[in-house]
């Protein structure tokens with residue numbers, strides 16, 4: 001096997017991925033090379049001519065095989081950035097999506113004082129991305145992350161400590177709010193919201209690599225919302241805020257559900273593609 005330099009390895013991988021039809025070939029190749037070589041992005045520019053060691057070349061070849069089999073890059077490198085913070089992933093966690101930052105943004109806009117003490121809960125915390133991003137922005141806040149997956153909770157806890165908010169967060173295993181008592185100023189959730197019959201039609205990268213528990217929202221995709229909105233009266237202080245991520249076509253159903261459960265809609269926020277993505281409600 002001939003020894004390639006960093007720049008050659010990057011060029012070759014980009015070409016291989018382009019020829020295999022990956023639209024994101026350039027960025028994928030860059031992220032995979034940086035991860036296999038364990039170097040910062042600047043090192044590719046400042047030292048492009050350093051040859052790969054045999055171990056680096058072997059690891060990059062393994063990464064390439066996995067990508068060609070359509071494993072998402074975030075899963076291969078084991079990490080994804082969300083709200084500018086790094087989040088470790090495991091097989092039990094959803095890869096955080098940029099659209100989910102809409103939930104963080106919406107909550108921050110609606111809070112009257114970001115310096116005030118606040119108790120929050122995140123149902124279906126996964127990697128912990130929403131909870132950790134909010135704790136990062138709200139220095140006096142404390143948060144509970146809930147999930148039904150022990151593996152996800154372990155990863156979320158690790159992410160909270162790695163991002164400097166471990167001492168203000170707690171993680172608990174529960175089927176939604178079954179094991180949760182007390183009241184919160186703020187509840188956030190990005191629950192599974194794909195209707196079960198739609199799951200086989202999802203992109204291969206999602207269908208084969210994101211955990212089913214993180215995707216499947218029951219027969220019509222709304223089951224978790226029914227449970228969470230129903231629990232909101234018990235779990236929110238009067239005037240407390242509930243913000244949930246929704247599928248692009250679920251805003252009308254959420255309006256109906258909120259009215260049924262006695263919650264006041266305060267905002268329906270859109271993602272960068274212009275789809276309704278976050279519904280914020282208040283307990284009157």
Ligand SMILES: C[S@@+](CC[C@H](N)C(=O)[O-])C[C@H]1O[C@@H](n2cnc3c(N)ncnc32)[C@H](O)[C@@H]1O
Pocket residue numbers: 093094095096097100123124125126127128129130146147148149152174175176190191192193213214215
């Ligand atoms: C769409 S993922 C969201 C993960 C993360 N909050 C994010 O935004 O990337 C939904 C999460 O809900 C969790 N979940 C599914 N059913 C649950 C249940 N009955 N009780 C608690 N959590 C549940 C899944 O394990 C998964 O972590």
